[in-house]
Amino acid sequence: MSHAAVEAPKTFGMMAEFDDHQQLIKAAAAAHAAGYRKMDAYTPYPVHGLSEALGQKPTKISSLVLLGGFIGCIGGFGLMCWITMVAYPMNVAGKPNYSWPAFIPITFETTVLVAALTAVFGMLALNGLPQPYHPVFNVDRFKRASQDRFFLCIEAVDPKFDPGSTRAFLAQHSAEVMEVDA
Amino acid sequence: MDKELVQKPIAVGIAQDPVIGPGHDYTTVTDKISELVLTTKIHKEWVIGFLFSASLASLLGVAMYFLLFKGIGVWAPNVPVGWGFDIINFVWWIGIGHAGTLISAILLLLKQEWRTSINRFAEAMTLFAVACAGMYPLMHTGRPWLAYWMLPYPNTMGMWPQPRSPLLWDVFAVSTYATVSALFWFVGLIPDLATLRDKAKHTVSRYIFGALSMGWRGSADHWQRYEMAYLLLAGLSTPLVVSVHTIVSFDFAIGIIPGWHTTIFPPYFVAGAIFAGFAMVLTLAIPMRAFYKLEDFITMHHIENMCKVMLATGIIVVYGYFLEVFFGWYSANEYEKAVIMNRFTGPYAWSYWALIFCNGLAPQILWWKKYRRNLLLVWIISNIVSVGMWLERWVIIVVSLHRDFIPASWGYYTPTIFDEAFFAGTIGLFLTLMFLFVRLLPSIAMFEMKLLVPAAKARPESEGGH
Incomplete structure (x- = not known):
């Protein structure tokens, strides 16, 4: 705590504000073309084409969900088989212990359950949520990122980042450029 | 070029009414919807409605107390009608819930934009209806604190549930x-909770919404994962909702009771569920829209489309009624025939003909556009359909069971006051939760509504759609 007062506040990055998503996509594409990589955009609703403009990798969540569904499917069917054949075999109307058609409804439900849990918790985990603190919240105007404004933030960890030139670069695209404290 | 994109009709029948009123932008959508939650004003009408519902819900507490104190003998089911109000109401509530999933999942996959303003509260309706439905099997066990015995888990009794039973x-x-x-x-709520966190003035509400939104900041990287996860959830929910009511219908169709043992049950139950659910959405949406002045967001377009879905599913349900009669004849089985004749002319004939009126005749008025646009009439029809769908389960369950194979065991089922109190109590619980929901959480999805704003539809020249 004590040394923080001595050091100058570090910069997290440089942030630009936009009126609509078209300007934002243009600026994001320009930033990517200018060689910036460590950056992110913030919008009140999902904007298609923005991730691509920023050069972000497409999400892997679908394969995770497929895996989850697979585990749920095998697990559910296996559990039913194990119950009826090993743990608690019971003669019901002369049906064989391995009466697999009767296990399908439960297998389906466990498949959906595990896949859905994977989709939700996988999405949260990949997004790093819950995350109570993030430097972008230090910007007062950032409150409107969840309402009606669009933001692009080039982060200081980017090798090309330089407070002066990055600010100048963003100013070409946006009237409102501000520094984000770390 | 952008103009063209904006004005391109998205769904059939969109020409007459827009899915969002004119003159809205991101700011007005956010303000209008978040205002309902963040305002400190409490409407007198809300308080009256809430207190009425809460007192009805407290009846559920009383009914549960007696049930647990005296045992399930206070309920009417007994030989030959071993299933009564408990399963009728269970199926009724589950069915109502299905419209929520249909609106949020199936209509999302079909890219029906009109779902957007009604999906959030239809989903809430699903949750609360499922909670009410769950009360019945839970309480019918007689010892709800041991309900976990239904789940497969290693226990000292060395017993396992029976996976060949539709009840499992x-x-x-x-x-x-x-x-x-x-x-x-909840996933649908996260971005809106973040909006509320950023707009809230009061520290306590800021902390609560802050904690619930988990630090959502609308990052592009997060959004793309979020959208994919949401789409996958919709894809998973779609077969799920069909499977749930199919399995509920298996509770009957797998049995050999005349009147239950038919193959039409799964599709006919699923259509009935959607029918009942849309009726409930309309029952709730029409007063809410008027009270909170949400005509710009829940437009006549929504009301008309919901009426059309109700009409279509209603016809499927009526087709199911015809097929039941057909199977009764075609089976060439005396007992099957007797069940059908008993429905037409037996001691419960009133319920069968009331059912035909409620589900078969009354909704046919919705063929006319003039009547689909008459809100009071639509509201009344929706309530008639809710009653009709309740009667359908009554006819299937009570009327099929009360005349057994041996005339000596025939009986007549009448619910007791405890059955009725329990049912009234679940309605109270449902309404109480709905009242709390519209006051405490955004009842219309804000971020999705923003996608309908004209500015959001404009695309940069280089982008060719998504």
Whole structure:
């Protein structure tokens, strides 16, 4: 705590504000073309084409969900088989212990359950949520990122980042450029 | 070029009414919807409605107390009618819930934009209806604190549930449905909770919404994962909702009771569920829209489309009624024929003909556009349909059971005051939760509504759609 007062506040990055998503996509594409990589955009609703403009990798969540569904499917069917054949075999109307058609409804439900849990918790985990603190919240105007404004933030960890030139670069695209404290 | 894109009709029948009123932008959508939650003003009408519902819900507490104190003998089911109000109401509530999933999942996959303003509260309706439905099997066990015995887990008794029984399928279907519906609803809420966190003036509400939104900041990287996860959840919920009511219908169709043992049950139950659910959405949406002045967001376009879905599913249900009669004849089985004749002319004939009126005749008025646009009439029809769908389960369950194979065991089922109090109590619980929901959480999805604003539809020249 004590040394923080001595050091100058570090910069997290440089942030630009936009009126609509078209300007934002243009600026994001320009930033990517200018060689910036460590950056992110913030919008009140999902904007298609923005991730691509920023050069972000497409999400892997679908394969995770497929895996989850697979585990749920095998697990559910296996559990039913194990119950009826090993743990608690019971003669019901002369049906064989391995009466697999009767296990399908439960297998389906466990498949959906595990896949859905994977989709939700996988999405949260990949997004790093819950995350109570993030430097972008230090910007007062950032409150409107969840309402009606669009933001692009080039982060200081980017090798090309330089407070002066990055600010100048963003100013070409946006009237409102501000520094984000770390 | 952008103009063209904006004005391109998205769904059939969109020409007359827009899905969002004119003159809205991101700011007005956010303000209008968040205002309903963040205002400190409490309407007198809300308080009256809430107190009425809460007192009805407290009746559920009384009914449960007597049930647990005296045992399930206070309920009417007994030989030959071993299933009464408990399963009728269970199926009724589950069915109502299905419209929420249909609106949020199936209509999302079909890219029906009109779902957007009604999906959030339809999903809430699903959750609360499933909660009410769950009360019945839970309480019918007589010892709800031991309900976990229904789940497969290693126990000292060395016993396991029986996976060949549709009742165990039900346990898995309903618990999965409740879990997935809750997840779907909550995931949909996260960005809106972040909006409320950023707009809230009061420290306490800022902390609560802040904690619930988990630090959502609308990052592009997060959005793309979020959208994919949401789409996958919709894809998973779609077969799930069909499977749940199919399995509920298996509770009957797998049995050999005349009147239950037909192959038409699964599709006819699923259509009935959607029918009942849309009726309930309309029953709730029409007063809410008027009270909170949401005509710009829930437009006549929504009301008309919901009426059309109700009409279509209603016709499927009526087709099911015809097929039941057909199977009764075609089976060439005396007992099957007797059940059908008993429905037409037996001691419960009133309920069968009331059912035909409520589900078969009354909704046909919705063929006319003039009547689909008459809100009072639509509201009345929706209530008639809710009653009709309740009668359908009554006819299937009570009327099929009360005349057994041996005339000596025939009986007449009448619910007791405890059955009725329990049912009234669940209605109270449902309404109480709805009242709390519209006051405490955004009842219309803000971020999705923003996608309908004209500015959001404009695309940069280089982009060719998504």
